[in-house]
Amino acid sequence: MDFRIELVPINVTDVDRSIEFYKQVGWNIDHDxxxxxxxxxxxxxxxxxxxxxxxxxxxxxxxAGQKQFIxxxxxxxxxxxxxxxxxxxECSDVQELAWGRFVHFTDPDGNSWALQQLPQW
Structure with missing residues (x-):
């Protein structure tokens, strides 16, 4: 049996501002x-x-007010x-760790995103 994560909710205070932010990031707005x-x-x-x-x-x-880390x-x-x-x-410098290389950024509502390059084992 497969278990596929398909949808993760985040809280935002201004929907239109968040749409514009994620468009700026370069992500697809699938539904509005x-x-x-x-x-x-x-x-x-x-x-x-x-x-x-x-x-x-x-x-x-x-x-209400809960933030996500994804x-x-x-x-x-x-x-x-x-x-x-x-x-x-605005994003972090690349962080080198034993378990990968990371770049972090935060949306206007404080939801945090970590972009991980997996290590070459």
Whole structure:
């Protein structure tokens, strides 16, 4: 039996600002739907990812104010850092650790992202 993670919720305070931020990062806005009054659902997917994340209004998937830390595997941490900086996304320098090379950034609401280049074992 396969268990596939497909959707991870994050909290945001301004849906439109978050959409613009993730577009700036270069990620796909898959859905932006308002099926009923008080409910807006936005789904975003990083290029090449089988897992998406969502945010919006009226979703009540997380406790208000709760922040997420999400780790994404990338082929090349230096290229990921350059990709972010070319788009004026503030990010860390590449961090060298025994378990990989990392670049970190945070969205406008404090959700944290770690981009990990796996080590060559």
């Amino acid at each position: 739907q308002t099926p009923t009054d008080g409910l807006r659902f936005v789904q975003v997917t990083p290029p090449g990812s089988a897992c998406s994340f969502c945010f919006g209004t009226g979703l009540e998937m997380l406790t 780790q994404i595997v990338v082929e090349d941490a230096d290229a990921a850092q350059a990709h972010l900086r070319e788009r004026d996304i």
